[in-house]
Amino acid sequence: MRSRRTTVLWALGGLAIVAYTILPVLWIVSLSFKEGDDINNRKFFPSEWSLDNYRTVFDTSLFTSALRNSVGISLIATVASVVLATLAAYAIARLEFKGKRWVLSTALAIAMFPTVALVGPLFDMWRSLGIYDTWLGLIIPYMSFTLPLAIWTLSAFFREIPWEMEQAAQVDGATPWQAFRKVIVPLAAPGVATASILVFFFAWNDFVFGISLTATDRARPVPAALAFFTGESFFEQPTAAISAAAVIVTIPVIVLVLIFQRRIVAGLTSGAVKG
Amino acid sequence: MAATTTAGTAVADRRVGRARLSDRARGEQRLGWMLVAPAVAVMLLVTAYPLGRAVWLSLYSYRLTDPEGREFVGLRNYGVVLTDGLWWQTVFTTVVITVVTVAIELVIGFAFAMVMHRIVVGRGLVRTSILIPYGIITVVAAYAWQYAFALDSGFVNEWFGLDRSWFAGRWSALFVIIMAEVWKTTPFISLLLLAGLAQVPEDLQEAAKVDGATNWQRFTRVTVPNMKAAIMVALLFRTLDAYRIFDTIFIMTGGAEKTESVSFLTYRQTITRTALGLGSALSVLLFLSVVLIAFIYLKGFRTDLSRVRGE
Numbered sequence: 001m002r003s004r005r006t007t008v009l010w011a012l013g014g015l016a017i018v019a020y021t022i023l024p025v026l027w028i029v030s031l032s033f034k035e036g037d038d039i040n041n042r043k044f045f046p047s048e049w050s051l052d053n054y055r056t057v058f059d060t061s062l063f064t065s066a067l068r069n070s071v072g073i074s075l076i077a078t079v080a081s082v083v084l085a086t087l088a089a090y091a092i093a094r095l096e097f098k099g100k101r102w103v104l105s106t107a108l109a110i111a112m113f114p115t116v117a118l119v120g121p122l123f124d125m126w127r128s129l130g131i132y133d134t135w136l137g138l139i140i141p142y143m144s145f146t147l148p149l150a151i152w153t154l155s156a157f158f159r160e161i162p163w164e165m166e167q168a169a170q171v172d173g174a175t176p177w178q179a180f181r182k183v184i185v186p187l188a189a190p191g192v193a194t195a196s197i198l199v200f201f202f203a204w205n206d207f208v209f210g211i212s213l214t215a216t217d218r219a220r221p222v223p224a225a226l227a228f229f230t231g232e233s234f235f236e237q238p239t240a241a242i243s244a245a246a247v248i249v250t251i252p253v254i255v256l257v258l259i260f261q262r263r264i265v266a267g268l269t270s271g272a273v274k275g
Numbered sequence: 276m277a278a279t280t281t282a283g284t285a286v287a288d289r290r291v292g293r294a295r296l297s298d299r300a301r302g303e304q305r306l307g308w309m310l311v312a313p314a315v316a317v318m319l320l321v322t323a324y325p326l327g328r329a330v331w332l333s334l335y336s337y338r339l340t341d342p343e344g345r346e347f348v349g350l351r352n353y354g355v356v357l358t359d360g361l362w363w364q365t366v367f368t369t370v371v372i373t374v375v376t377v378a379i380e381l382v383i384g385f386a387f388a389m390v391m392h393r394i395v396v397g398r399g400l401v402r403t404s405i406l407i408p409y410g411i412i413t414v415v416a417a418y419a420w421q422y423a424f425a426l427d428s429g430f431v432n433e434w435f436g437l438d439r440s441w442f443a444g445r446w447s448a449l450f451v452i453i454m455a456e457v458w459k460t461t462p463f464i465s466l467l468l469l470a471g472l473a474q475v476p477e478d479l480q481e482a483a484k485v486d487g488a489t490n491w492q493r494f495t496r497v498t499v500p501n502m503k504a505a506i507m508v509a510l511l512f513r514t515l516d517a518y519r520i521f522d523t524i525f526i527m528t529g530g531a532e533k534t535e536s537v538s539f540l541t542y543r544q545t546i547t548r549t550a551l552g553l554g555s556a557l558s559v560l561l562f563l564s565v566v567l568i569a570f571i572y573l574k575g576f577r578t579d580l581s582r583v584r585g586e
Contacts, residue, residue, distance in 0.1 A: 006393075013390035014401040021404040024458060025411070028419040031428070042433040088314040096300065097307025103315060110318050112512075114519045114565050116538040117558035120545030121325035121332065124339070144321035147314050205412045207522040208538075212546050223414040227526060239428050246415040253410040261403040264410075268463065269470035 025250070032243035039240050053244035063245050065217040066225035070249070073135050073221060074203035077142035081199050082192060084143070085150030092151070093158035104155075107148035115145065119212035126213055133215045141209045146199040153198060153267050157191030194267035197260055204253070222249045326562065332555035339549035352556035361540070362557075366564075368449070369536045373517040376453050380461045380513060381506075387461065388468035409462040417526035420455035445533045452534060455523050460516065464509045471505025472498070507578040514568055537561050 027044065034041070035050035057063050092100055122141065126132040131140075161184070169179040210224030217225070226245055229238050257264065333352050337345040356362050391401055408416065424431045424441040432438055441447045475498050483493045499506070521538040528534045530543065541561050545554030572578045 007395050010390060010394040011396045013386075014394045014397045017387055017390060017401050018397075018404045020458070021407045021462070024416065024419045024423065025407060027423055027430070028415070031422055040427045042428070042430055044430045084314040084317060087310040091307045091310035095303050095307040095310075097304040097311075099311075100307065103311050106315065106318065110322050112515045112565060112569055113322055114538060114561050116519065116521055116541050117329065117561045118322065118325045119542065120551055120554045120558055121328040122321065123546060124332075124551060125325065125328070140317070141321045144318045147318050151314060201410050207412075207414050207525070208542070211525075212542070223412050223522070226414055226418070237427075239422060239425075242418055243422065246412075246418055250411055250415055253412070254407065257403060257406040257410050261399065261406060264406055265402055265466060268409075268466050 028243050028246050028250075031240065032247045034240055034243075039237070053240045054248075056241050057244045057248065060229075060241070062217060062225055062229065063222075066220055066222045067248070069135065069217075069219055070204065070221040070223075073138050073142070073219070074200055076135070077139045077146065077203045078196050078200045080139065081143045081146045081150055082154075082196050085147055085154050085195060085199075086188075086192060088147075088151050089154030089158050092155040093161075094163065104151075107151050110144065111148035113145070115141075115208045119208060122209075123212055132213060133219050135219050137213050138206075138209055138219060138221065141213070142203045142206060146202045149202070150195040150199050153195045154191050157194070158188065161187045190263060193260065194263040197256055197264055198267050200256070201253070204249075329555040329558045329562075332551050333559050335552045337550075337552035339551055345552075348552070352553050353560070355553065356556050356560060361535075362560075364533060365535045365537050365540045368534060369518060369520065369538075372449065372453060372456070372520055372536065373514060376456050376460075376517045377510060377513050379453070379457050380464050381510065383457070383461050384464035384468050384509070387465035388472050391465070391469050392472045405462045405465065407462075408459050409466075411459065413459060413522040414526055416459045417455055417523040420451060420458070421527045424451045442528055443532065448528050448532050448534050452520075452523050452527055455527070456517065456520065459523075460513065464513050467505060467509035467512070468502070471502035471509075474505070475501040504579050507572065507576055511569070511572040511578050514572070515565060518565060518568060537564065 030045050031039070032053050033049045033051070034046040035048065035052050038046050038048065038050075041047065088103070091097065092103065118141075123132070126137045131137040163184075165183050165187075166179045169183045170176060174182065205223065206221065207223040207227075210221045211227060214220040214224060220228075222245070226242055229242050229245065334347060334349060335345050336348045336352070387405065391398070391405070394401060421442075423429050426432065426440050431441075439447065441451050479497050479501065480493060483497050488496065519538050520536045521542065524530060524534055524536055524539050525542075530539050535543075537557075538561065541554060541557040544550050544557055548554070
């Protein structure tokens with residue numbers, strides 16, 4: 001009887017958490033469906049649901065180009081960062097070499113770096129190198145700041161892989177390539193997926209580099225574009241249009257969270273779980 | 276005599292053994308560095324070099340719009356910053372935001388971690404939903420909260436029967452900024468605490484229960500001491516992160532009403548005003564304050580980071 005009551009109590013707690021996480025999201029979704037005077041009706045829900053704001057947003061080249069930039073830059077940065085981090089994490093997990101601790105400490109220090117302190121000099125450097133306001137100009141800093149996270153996540157993960165299975169497979173007659181592809185890749189894939197998602201979230205979320213190292217829609221990503229968004233005309237309040245754009249860029253986040261919930265939780269806590 | 280010879284050969288043997296091993300070890304060293312080098316190079320390219328350059332630029336009076344007028348001024352930029360009331364005001368604002376945000380997050384985060392740890396029904400749903408604030412773009416979260424409190428479009432005033440212009444005053448604006456930050460980052464701290472909770476031995480809890488400890492006693496005497504390291508790591512990460520606050524302030528107030536943070540002031544000087552000399556001095560001071568916070572945690576509170584590195 002008592003345990004049933006506690007079950008219900010914890011479930012109510014869970015309900016509170018869901019309400020906490022979902023309420024602001026619901027609000028921006030509902031705002032994005034409001035139209036005309038409805039925007040200022042100060043009610044949570046629209047009196048009529050309208051898709052107008054989404055039409056406006058997709059007709060605005062400022063947004064569509066920003067969306068293209070965000071998707072392209074985030075994906076390239078994710079792949080590049082995860083490839084480099086995989087190499088590094090493999091070395092850290094499996095090889096003995098001097099300076100291993102130094103690499104890990106450096107990565108940790110960089111993760112704590114105040115990014116704004118770097119945008120001044122980077123702004124200057126990128127202009128003289130000719131990569132200011134380009135995709136590359138954002139991909140490089142995204143890589144630097146996601147590598148630490150990716151390296152820890154992956155090296156914590158690689159330590160757990162039973163590498164002797166590779167030899168076992170070879171003893172059983174597999175070629176080195178087969179042993180790698182059939183044994184090691186499936187074991188490592190979940191870790192790589194986790195690191196990729198965390199890296200993608202960082203790149204997708206970035207605002208500081210996005211506004212500092214871009215000037216036009218050539219490379220400006222969505223978060224930065226949102227801050228400069230003016231809506232359909234300059235005389236109209238951009239509230240509803242920004243909400244629609246905000247909802248669109250939140251969809252990929254929600255999809256990834258729904259599919260990879262377990263992986264993300266494991267990745268975020270991988271370091272801390274180890275005693 | 277015979278004994279010495281045997282001992283001699285043994286030493287020689289060991290030496291040969293070590294030489295052979297060190298050959299192999301040297302190969303491993305080289306491979307290790309080859310694999311690590313690209314990642315290290317990219318990480319340092321965007322941090323160490325620009326930081327060095329910021330230190331160097333901070334010694335000059337230098338505006339991007341007037342490159343010819345660049346002149347060496349020594350530490351004068353630092354003097355200008357440290358004697359300016361605006362700097363101390365932004366430091367104060369940033370510290371208030373950091374302390375209040377982290378304190379609230381620790382409490383809510385703990386409650387969330389407890390729920391996620393004990394919940395049976397709907398465990399997956401709760402863990403999925405808590406990742407939404409974590410994954411959502413900070414700028415998007417800032418807009419959602421800003422519009423919710425806005426005088427014209429917001430529902431908050433309506434719900435609570437108020438007619439407050441939240442962004443017109445310093446403390447009410449900071450209140451909304453802190454709310455948005457707490458909402459967005461509590462999931463992170465709660466997941467780190469959840470990982471810590473999982474480490475508290477269940478039999479200790481049972482033993483305390485048998486001995487007649489109340490729930491609160493079990494929490495303060497058993498749970499918290501057993502996950503102290505996890506708590507400190509979570510606090511360190513969140514404190515450093517909160518101190519760097521930028522996005523939310525940029526969107527919500529643009530630094531108006533004395534809500535400017537240290538990061539925001541640095542951005543405004545370097546990028547908006549293109550005063551690279553003065554801005555670089557601010558960058559260096561921002562960096563040093565982050566180092567100071569990390570130092571206080573690592574030495575003062577003896578936070579054990581080896582747990583984070585998973586060693």
